Amino acid sequence: xxxxxxxxxxxxxxxxxxxGTTAFAADSSTTSNTExxxxxxxxxxxxxxxxYAVPTGKNEGTATVGGTRITANYSEVTVPxxxxxxxxxxxxxxATKVLDDYVxxxxxxxxxxxxTKLRLYKAGQAxxxxxxxxxxxxxxxxxxxxxxxxxxxxxQNGSITSTSAVVTNGKINISVTDLGTFYIxxxxx
Numbered sequence: 001x002x003x004x005x006x007x008x009x010x011x012x013x014x015x016x017x018x019x020g021t022t023a024f025a026a027d028s029s030t031t032s033n034t035e036x037x038x039x040x041x042x043x044x045x046x047x048x049x050x051x052y053a054v055p056t057g058k059n060e061g062t063a064t065v066g067g068t069r070i071t072a073n074y075s076e077v078t079v080p081x082x083x084x085x086x087x088x089x090x091x092x093x094x095a096t097k098v099l100d101d102y103v104x105x106x107x108x109x110x111x112x113x114x115x116t117k118l119r120l121y122k123a124g125q126a127x128x129x130x131x132x133x134x135x136x137x138x139x140x141x142x143x144x145x146x147x148x149x150x151x152x153x154x155x156q157n158g159s160i161t162s163t164s165a166v167v168t169n170g171k172i173n174i175s176v177t178d179l180g181t182f183y184i185x186x187x188x189x
Contacts, residue, residue: 053084068114068184069139076175078132082122084179089115095181099154103183106162110150110185113140118179128156129178142170144186152183 053061053072062071063086072084089096096115103112120127120134140149144167151163151174165172172184 051086053086055083065116066114068116070116070118071137071139073135073137076133076135077120079120079122079127079130082120082127082131084134085119085121087117089117089181089183093117093181095154095158098158099152099160099181099183102154102160103152103185106152107185109188111188112183112185113144114138114182114184117181120179128180131177133175133177134179135173135175138172138174138184139170140167140172140184140186145170147189148187150185150187152185154181156180 051063051065051070053063053070055061055072055074059074060071061074061084062069063084064070065086066088070086074082089099091097096117099115118136120131138149138151147167149165149167149172151165151172152160153163153176154160155178163174165174167186
């Protein structure tokens, strides 16, 4: 009996290590959203800071950046096998510096809760546009329910847009057709 329990426990531990390793193994996959076989070597990845939103059976993947849980819903993504990556927005990148200045100039009454850089990869290649629609959910916490959040995004062409959303059930939900660097600001009331 003890041997059987030990065998089951060992199998569960090995299985969880395999799943955990697969979830953090690659930026993209070569054949399907659940098969990760290609690694994109970025500065963030080498530093161990890249988080991968590996799709589950629900066609969603999650990552946590700076304490904020980010969920990527792949149901409307037209590039099968693509996987989103998320990192803390690198302070030394031009896009981050520009968005920093823009948000500071436009934030009147709010709390900056997230600075993140989001990318989509397939087979080691970045896909910033032309992937359909990627639904993003940012888990900021129930304490902000009912407040207005503004999601600022700097796009690849340098333009900055903002999207307003109400925090519902602790989440901010938006849909994007291109990726870049995102800042989230939540109103104080």
